Amino acid sequence: MAWYVGRRVLQMIPVFFGATLLVYALVFLLPGDPIAALGGNRPLAPGVAAQLRHQYHLDESFFQQYLTYLKGILTLDFGTSYSGRPVTEVMAQAFPVTIRLALLALLFEGVFGIGAGLIAGLRRGGVFDATLLVASLVVIAVPIFVIGFVVQIVFGVKLGWINPTVGPEASWGQLVVPALVLGSISFAYVLRLTRDSVTENLSADWVRTATAKGLSRRRVVSTHVLRNSLIPVVTFLGADLGALMAGAIVTEGIFNIPGVGHALYQAIIRGEGPTVVSIVTVLVVIYILTSLFVDLLYAVLDPRIRYV
Amino acid sequence: MTASTRVTRGLVAAAAAALLLTACSGNSSSSSSGGSGSNAAGKGIVTANSSEPQNPLIPSNTNEEGGTKIINSIFSGLVYYDAKGAPHNDLAESITPSDPTDYTITLKSGQKWSDGTAVTAKNFVDAWNYGALSTNAQLLSSFYAPIAGYDAVSATPPTAKTLSGLKVVDDTHFTVKLSRPQADFPLQLGYIAFFPLPDKAFTDIKAFGQNPVGDGPYMLKSPTAWQHNVKIDLVPNPKYTGPRKPQNGGLTLSFYQSQEAAYNDLLAGSLDVLDAVPPSALGTFQKDLGDRAVNQPAAIFQSFTIPEKLAHFSGAEGALRRQAISYAIDRPTITKAIFKGTRTPAKDFTSPTIAGYSGDLPGNTVLSYDPSKAKQLWAQADAMSPWSGTFTLAYNADGGHQEWVDAVANGLKNTLGIQAQGKPYPTFAALRKDVTDRTMTGAFRSGWQADYPGLYDFIQPLYYTKASSNDGDYSNPQLDKLIDEAAAAKTLNESNQLLNQAQATLFKDLPAIPLWYANISGGSSQNVSNVQVGWDSIPLFYAINKQ
Numbered sequence: 118m119a120w121y122v123g124r125r126v127l128q129m130i131p132v133f134f135g136a137t138l139l140v141y142a143l144v145f146l147l148p149g150d151p152i153a154a155l156g157g158n159r160p161l162a163p164g165v166a167a168q169l170r171h172q173y174h175l176d177e178s179f180f181q182q183y184l185t186y187l188k189g190i191l192t193l194d195f196g197t198s199y200s201g202r203p204v205t206e207v208m209a210q211a212f213p214v215t216i217r218l219a220l221l222a223l224l225f226e227g228v229f230g231i232g233a234g235l236i237a238g239l240r241r242g243g244v245f246d247a248t249l250l251v252a253s254l255v256v257i258a259v260p261i262f263v264i265g266f267v268v269q270i271v272f273g274v275k276l277g278w279i280n281p282t283v284g285p286e287a288s289w290g291q292l293v294v295p296a297l298v299l300g301s302i303s304f305a306y307v308l309r310l311t312r313d314s315v316t317e318n319l320s321a322d323w324v325r326t327a328t329a330k331g332l333s334r335r336r337v338v339s340t341h342v343l344r345n346s347l348i349p350v351v352t353f354l355g356a357d358l359g360a361l362m363a364g365a366i367v368t369e370g371i372f373n374i375p376g377v378g379h380a381l382y383q384a385i386i387r388g389e390g391p392t393v394v395s396i397v398t399v400l401v402v403i404y405i406l407t408s409l410f411v412d413l414l415y416a417v418l419d420p421r422i423r424y425v
Numbered sequence: 426m427t428a429s430t431r432v433t434r435g436l437v438a439a440a441a442a443a444l445l446l447t448a449c450s451g452n453s454s455s456s457s458s459g460g461s462g463s464n465a466a467g468k469g470i471v472t473a474n475s476s477e478p479q480n481p482l483i484p485s486n487t488n489e490e491g492g493t494k495i496i497n498s499i500f501s502g503l504v505y506y507d508a509k510g511a512p513h514n515d516l517a518e519s520i521t522p523s524d525p526t527d528y529t530i531t532l533k534s535g536q537k538w539s540d541g542t543a544v545t546a547k548n549f550v551d552a553w554n555y556g557a558l559s560t561n562a563q564l565l566s567s568f569y570a571p572i573a574g575y576d577a578v579s580a581t582p583p584t585a586k587t588l589s590g591l592k593v594v595d596d597t598h599f600t601v602k603l604s605r606p607q608a609d610f611p612l613q614l615g616y617i618a619f620f621p622l623p624d625k626a627f628t629d630i631k632a633f634g635q636n637p638v639g640d641g642p643y644m645l646k647s648p649t650a651w652q653h654n655v656k657i658d659l660v661p662n663p664k665y666t667g668p669r670k671p672q673n674g675g676l677t678l679s680f681y682q683s684q685e686a687a688y689n690d691l692l693a694g695s696l697d698v699l700d701a702v703p704p705s706a707l708g709t710f711q712k713d714l715g716d717r718a719v720n721q722p723a724a725i726f727q728s729f730t731i732p733e734k735l736a737h738f739s740g741a742e743g744a745l746r747r748q749a750i751s752y753a754i755d756r757p758t759i760t761k762a763i764f765k766g767t768r769t770p771a772k773d774f775t776s777p778t779i780a781g782y783s784g785d786l787p788g789n790t791v792l793s794y795d796p797s798k799a800k801q802l803w804a805q806a807d808a809m810s811p812w813s814g815t816f817t818l819a820y821n822a823d824g825g826h827q828e829w830v831d832a833v834a835n836g837l838k839n840t841l842g843i844q845a846q847g848k849p850y851p852t853f854a855a856l857r858k859d860v861t862d863r864t865m866t867g868a869f870r871s872g873w874q875a876d877y878p879g880l881y882d883f884i885q886p887l888y889y890t891k892a893s894s895n896d897g898d899y900s901n902p903q904l905d906k907l908i909d910e911a912a913a914a915k916t917l918n919e920s921n922q923l924l925n926q927a928q929a930t931l932f933k934d935l936p937a938i939p940l941w942y943a944n945i946s947g948g949s950s951q952n953v954s955n956v957q958v959g960w961d962s963i964p965l966f967y968a969i970n971k972q
Contacts, residue, residue, distance in 0.1 A: 149856075149858045151854055153857050154853055155479075156488065157489070158894060159567070159894055162567040164566070164583070165559055168560055172562060199480070200478065200479050200481065206653075207653070211654075274689050274692045277693060281692075281693045282687075282695075285655040285656055370686070373681055375655050386823070388854060
């Protein structure tokens with residue numbers, strides 16, 4: 118087990134270098150000149166433009182720039198944005214907010230998706246099942262920004278139940294509604310995944326055996342049906358945490374949440390290489406770590422799976 | 426009881442808890458924004474939309490709106506502009522020219538920075554020297570170009586540390602020597618490039634940029650009042666005794682990611698002042714807000730430039746084709762249909778919010794819609810040299826320009842019977858790169874937002890031979906001569922008359938095709954009164970009254 122975890126962690130090193138190189142190259146290849154754009158319609162004084170290019174290493178070749186950036190990372194210096202803020206500070210502000218938002222969304226889709234999916238699966242063909250299937254289909258079909266705007270305008274502006282935008286603190290309570298919006302589509306997927314998995318397992322041999330042994334329905338459902346049904350759902354949820362963090366950009370824009378999506382968007386628009394690469398790299402690391410966590414969770418759910 | 430009903434009950438309980446949480450969040454956030462309205466002494470804190478400043482809060486390094494709103498509130502210069510753009514003394518007692526290139530500037534005595542130290546003549550000279558020096562890489566460096574000695578400090582590497590044209594006489598007097606006459610120099614002094622900096626700024630300019638000490642009507646509420654990407658809290662500066670005294674208990678600028686979010690906050694009453702209505706609400710905001718809506722021309726001129734070197738667009742043939750294109754654009758219909766009346770069709774090359782503007786200059790009929798005239802002029806040009814190819818109009822796709830570009834292209838197609846189409850660039854940076862590299866193969870979107878309320882600022886940088894923003898490489902000695910005369914004029918009035926004469930040449934040559942002036946479209950909540958929008962489309966925050 119320890120050996121397995123160690124090997125997976127070691128695998129992160131090449132992934133890390135590959136990701137940073139790739140993203141750095143992409144930003145480098147972005148069309149346009151970020152320094153010229155700083156001036157707007159009025160061009161910068163030539164001396165100023167030259168000084169800024171030098172300051173941000175833009176007068177160097179691609180590999181020189183990349184090596185300077187890597188050297189910085191090893192000393193935990195992620196560079197500065199064009200506004201003169203250290204990138205570490207930008208990330209320290211944005212990540213906690215988005216992590217809160219993504220965890221809330223994950224909690225929502227996990228608890229409600231699995232719960233509703235289980236009921237629907239147990240009562241296959243019933244009214245509850247049919248209603249949820251139709252409702253989830255609608256949610257999947259509607260783009261997330263439509264859901265977001267409708268929620269904002271109906272509950273925020275027309276009814277006044279919530280503030281249309283999230284306050285500066287972006288506390289857990291304020292993020293509940295945006296998290297419901299963010300998690301809505303994945304919720305529908307989790308629901309359908311759980312439902313199908315449960316119906317399939319209900320007719321499995323071991324469930325018939327368990328029922329024949331005289332176990333209570335509750336025990337059959339919780340230990341034999343649900344536990345076995347969770348494996349595909351957990352895979353989905355694990356992969357979804359990364360997708361939620363990266364995909365929060367739309368929800369963050371609608372509800373004015375100062376998170377990762379906004380920081381990343383601004384950095385891309387301004388062509389700030391170090392900021393984009395640092396944020397994407399952290400997202401990649403989070404993704405790798407959650408997938409490792411999911412793999413380890415398999416062994417808990419299914420004792421037949423062992424890591425050596 | 427079956428397992429499934431238990432689960433159902435659990436779900437219901439959890440859903441109830443979620444609703445409660447939501448309700449709490451709604452309450453707490455509305456009470457926090459409501460708290461701002463019930464401050465002591467009946468002076469409420471005004472909340473307004475803005476965007477995260479792109480640079481540290483140093484006046485000479487601020488060239489975008491998010492930073493400008495803050496700098497203008499926490500700093501004061503020699504003069505300030507009223508809502509109409511007229512200059513009035515702020516810190517200056519007098520600005521006296523001794524000849525066309527020499528000025529003596531006298532400060533009012535007893536002016537103080539918010540930390541209590543005196544504002545001196547040295548503070549101005551130091552700040553301008555700092556801004557001009559190329560190694561300090563200040564974005565507004567080019568604004569000090571009129572001052573003698575600029576060439577030496579702006580070179581790479583600089584050959585002097587300070588501008589030779591600036592001399593401190595004593596604590597309240599300094600002199601400025603210009604390298605050439607500049608009739609509107611006193612008018613420029615209200616622009617943020619000419620604001621002072623305290624001595625303290627130069628000991629640690631980096632820290633100063635995060636928590637500046639200013640001499641303006643407001644100051645930062647605390648050293649950490651600037652919450653990046655979130656908001657900045659400003660409170661009245663008790664040391665400020667000038668004419669821009671705040672009529673409210675403070676100003677909070679919230680940095681919004683999307684205009685939609687800000688607009689919805691305004692509708693819900695949690696935002697007081699909004700100066701940018703999202704495109705989705707342009708058609709409805711005047712109905713939504715009633716008399717609290719604002720829709721008036723701003724000092725923003727929009728056009729498209731046809732480079733001189735483009736085939737068929739130079740000489741006599743070019744002049745005919747440019748005029749034909751201008752006649753073929755139905756400006757009133759486009760501003761009404763696409764912009765819902767939030768653009769005003771252009772009548773000249775400047776802006777109606779600028780003193781000296783005239784909407785009926787001779788020759789401006791070329792900006793009216795006249796398809797038959799357009800066809801006739803185009804045919805005349807074809808007789809000289811037959812047209813071939815496609816007319817392209819480049820724009821940046823990240824700024825909401827596609828609709829009008831398509832409308833203009835369709836107008837040209839239908840009226841002139843030629844191939845015309847828009848050419849999108851993904852970002853503004855990409856568009857500017859091709860413009861500055863001179864690799865444009867067609868016309869391109871252009872525009873100008875005035876930095877200070879002067880006609881000269883709309884004409885010289887854009888159309889003078891080899892001027893900094895003359896992106897189409899236009900050159901006409903007759904125009905250059907008039908601009909030189911305008912710069913050397915004794916009074917601003919005389920200068921403006923010469924500039925309007927110069928526009929007659931522009932109407933003939935049309936180096937750029939004027940389209941429209943952008944309006945400021947915004948609004949305010951019921952909690953505030955006396956919301957005026959300045960000539961530069963930024964609300965006069967200090968004048969807003971909130972009980």
